Amino acid sequence: MTGNQGPAHKRSMTRRKVVVAGGAAVAVASVGGGVAVTAFAGEPGAGSTASATAAETCYKLTSETTEGPYYIDAxxxxxDITEDKEGIPLTLALKVIDSETCKPVKNAAVDIWHCDALGIYSGYESLSAGAGGAPTDAPSGTPADVPSGSPTGEPPSGAPSGGTGGGGHEEPTDDERYLRGTWKTDRSGHVTFRTVFPGWYRGRCVHIHVKVHVDGEWTEAGYEGGHTCHTGQxxxxxxxxxxxxxxxPYSANTTERTTLTEDTIYDQSGTTGGLLKLTYDRKHIARGVRGSITVGVDPDATHDGQDAPPQPSASATPSASAS
Structure with missing residues (x-):
């Protein structure tokens, strides 16, 4: 997917003005024909909307995060990435803009992927944490040759530093590909996916992974070349x-859940950090949820997930590195 990567040039990183309403800073963004008002920080309401005459506010750059070990390239x-997975229907409406010029980024390839209601990733079913909170093929019993003392010398080359950092990329272990997909942004920078509300697993809050690729070509075989300008969640x-x-089936997931404020990858910055605006019936969430967000990117930069800040280790279990 990433292909040839052109050099990135330095861009202005100034923050844009935001609309101020009731003493709180909010971002006004056109989503699917309507105007959504979402706070930059805190938990958004269940779908407050308002009309506005001002032009769309230009967002600052959306936070970069680790890719995690379970990405499969385009x-x-x-x-529609649902396949036959059970869960609360989720419509994910995204808009990709250039955070410097405020213009839509059209014809970009947007990848999303996430676990199912019980915490399982397709392509990695034997490695995912799942509802039990441990890999499905984890050995039982206590190893008899546990090393003692403290390690000496330098760590092996290529070893991640600063905690798990999402672990290295893992090769797929099976042919399943549910809850994964890539689609093209339209001339207004919009792209919409149909999926299900993700579940959770040990060490992480509920999340969806995303990558934005630009400067490539759409062919009969898919998307080729270009570079990844954003990797986030x-x-x-x-x-x-x-x-x-x-x-x-979420009620069957007995894994201890990590909350939004406890998560080691979410940076607590609200919309800028990837916090979705959610719309749903508070009394009947099973009817479906709409999640929306405007993603501000630097199309000239390369952010493939390897340059994300390291995260502290949430746990010593394999599931903690399944970012």
């Missing part, structure tokens, strides 16, 4: 996650 070119307000936990 394997499925599609908007989208996050969900606690109120929505708690509501989903009451609904099957």
């Amino acid at each position: 394997d499925k070119i599609r908007k 989208f996050f969900f307000a606690e109120a929505a996650v708690l509501a989903s936990a009451e609904v099957a």
Whole structure:
């Protein structure tokens, strides 16, 4: 997917003005024909909307995060990534803009991928944490040759520093590809996916992974060349996650859950950090959820997930590195 990577040039990183309403800074963004008002920080409401006459506010750069070990490069070119997975229907409406010029980024390839309701990633079912909180093929018993003392010398070359950092990329262990997909932004920078509300696993809050690729070409075979200008994650307000936990099949997930404020990858910056604006019926979340966000990117930069800040280790278990 990434192909040839052109050099990035230095760009102005000045923050743009935001609309101020009721003493709080909010971002006004056109999403699917409507105007959504979402706070830059804190948990968004269940779908407050308002009309506005001002032009769309230009967002600052959306936070970069680790890619995680379970990315599969542009394997499925599609908007509906649900396949046969059970869960609360989720419509994910994204808009990609250049954070410097405020212009839409059209014809970009947007990848998303996430776990199912029980914490399992397709392509890595034997490695995912799942509802039990441990890999499905984890050995039982206590090893008899546990090393003692402290390690000496330098760490092996290529070893991650500063905690898990999402671990290295893992090769797929199976042919499943549910809850993964790539699609093209339109002339307005919009792209919409149909999926299900993600579940959770040990060490991470509920999230969706995303990559944005630019300067490539769309062919009959898919998307070729270009470079990755953004690698990030989208996050969900606690109120929505708690509501989903009451609904099957999420209610069968007994794994201890990491909250939004406890997560080691979400940077607590609200919209800039990837916090979605969620719209749903508070009394009947099972009917479906709409999540939306404007993603501000630097099309000239390369952010493939390897340059993300290191995160502290959440746990020593394999599932903690499944970012």
